Amino acid sequence: MAFDGIVLKALVDEFNTKLKDLRIDKIYQPERDEIVLGLRGYKENYKLFISADSNYPRINITDNNYLNPDKPPLFCMLLRKHLSSGKVTSFTQMGSDRILDIAISAYNELGDAVEKHLIIEIMGRHSNIILVDEKNVVIDSVKRIDFTVSSRRQLLPGLVYESAPLQDKMDVNAPDTELIRNRLYGNEDIDADKFMMNLFSGVSPLLSREISYKALKSTKCILSKNDLINKAILFKEIEKQLLIINENEFDSNILYSSSNEPVFFSVIKLEQYGDLYKRVDFESPSKMVDAFYNELHFSRKMKLRSQNLTKHINNLIDKLKKKISIHSDTLLNKEKYEENKLKGELLSANIYLLKGGEKSIKVLNYYTGEELIIELDNKLSPAKNIDRYYKLYKKGQKAREYAAEQIEHAEKELVYLESELLFLEKAESQKDIDDIKEELTKEGYLKENIKNKPKRAKNDKPDILTVTTKDGFEIFVGKNSRQNEYITFKLSKGNDLWFHVKDFPGSHVVLKSKNTDFSESAILLAAELAAGYSKNSADKVTVDYTKIKYVKKIPGGKPGMVIYTNYSTITVEPKGEDLI
Secondary structure (H helix, E strand, O other), X not given: OOOOHHHHHHHHHHHHHHOOOOEEEEEEOOOOOEEEXXXXXXXXXXXXXXXXXXXXXXXXXXXXXXXXXXXXXXXXXXXHHHHXXXXXXXXXXXXXXXXXXXXXXXXXXXXXXXXXXXXXEOOHHHOEEEEEOOOOEEEEEOOOEOOOOOOXXXXXXXXXXXXXXXXXXXXXXXXXXXXXXXXXXXXXXXXXXXXXXXXXXXXXXXXXXXXXXXXXXXXXXXXXXXXXXXXXXXXXXXXXXXXXXXXXXXXXXXXXXXXXXXXXXXXXXXXXXXXXXEEEEEOOHHHHHHHHHHHHHHHHHHHHHHXXXXXXXXXXXXXXXXXXXXXXXXXXXXXXXXXXXXXXXXXXXXXXXXXXXXXXXXXXXXXXXXXXXEEOOOOOOHHHHHHHHHHHHHHHHHHHHHHHHHHHHHHHHHHHHXXXXXXXXXXXXXXXXXXXXXXXXXXXXXXXXXXXXXXXXXXXXXXXXXXXXXXXXXXXXXXXXXXXXXXXXXXXXXXXXXXXXXXXXXXXXXXXOOOOOOOHHHHHHHHHHHHHOEOOOOOOEEEEEEEHHHXXXXXXXXXXXXXXXXXXXXXXXXXXXXXX
16 A cells, blocks of 8 residues: 555645635544544535544545544534534645645634634554644644653644654655755665665655566566766656646556555556556546555455454364375375285185294295285284284285265365355355355354354345356356255246366356356456356366256365366456446
């Protein structure tokens, strides 16, 4: 992520366009370090979200509805007292640093107009929201800073507000072209990817690397003092990007990982990662910032909610793998068991040599022509020694048969649990997680919790992901084994097409038939969805597809476990619902 000074500059431009001269209608404090200002205009109302959270400080226009405490916190009451009905007169950024001054024309207790300032400092764990009066005196802040916290700068009611130390770097709003040129063409080698962040305040490492990439197609490039050609190319790109920044010609975009988690955002189009991440554009900086943190928060909340279940499934998988390993060792001991049979045969053939009481006997192995020493129990008769080796052979044979059965059973369980783990990773709601828990409970992998068991209607049907193609074909995607079984054997008919990733756990995908032949684009999309909702994370994924009538449930198998025949194969790029 990169909430840098350039992102704030883009937001300030948006705020001054949309929010200037609006009145503060409502003030809420949903969390200890979060404020929401309700702004009322003639035609539109807006919500301005401000966070001084140590991990995710930010400010942006939002459409979210936040849950507010029944009793407003003291800082919220203070803001209501000083800012309610006040008019926002300006948004001013301190240079290109991450400090924003919101000027508000409000009224004091006597009804006189006074100017107040709400100052937002976005500085990681030092982030803060500070209310200042017309004399620049601190009224209060969401985080009070006394001498025990900082000996350099205090933020307490009654103290004169001192701005956080600004970076001793060039302001992107007032670039000195000659200074840039002198630094670039100096007598030292320079790191192209760090040049902008070292020279300008508010420029993040992400943006600095991006400018290097746009110029030189590299994010790690050291330019020697004599590399005048590449320095000229970099200088030209810097001039271009500074022009874009100062004319507010921003491109708000987010980069998403293959698991659809937001990774980076910027108001400069990000190209340095190529096809590694998927880029999504947004119509405004606020929508970009709001989407990024909403999705990041949702993704981490889903992981937190499912982490205990994920750990439990992983433990079960580890136990199964250990079980398979142990039984595989039994299968590998085939020669040992076969040797017992051979010894029984050779003893039978040479029983005439046995008088009884021997501890061993040397006989000729007529299979190899070599002599073999066979150990004997001198307390047993020759016949019982022969019988002992045959019993050892039969015991080993039964052990191998049992091991083979256990391996087959464990491998089926392993496929099932790896599928459930995949579905848990791709869970998009609490209901998705609850469905997986319920299924694992039914299959005996979880103990039933009657108290917390979700209530279901008698005819409760799975909430199936349904996609309609541009030419009107309907596609069903299973998001857990229960849904896989449901769409394959309940929602489908014989001539519908069934899709599944080859040799990996994944969702069942069904392309419903119509009165016309399946279009190539519909088949392609269904295959892309099957690839996207699978454990195969490759750029190109092989998917099998066949008619539903050729898909059969494995007798006695776990939910969603099938075999299929008469299939075709297609190689596609994975696609999730968000990419359709």
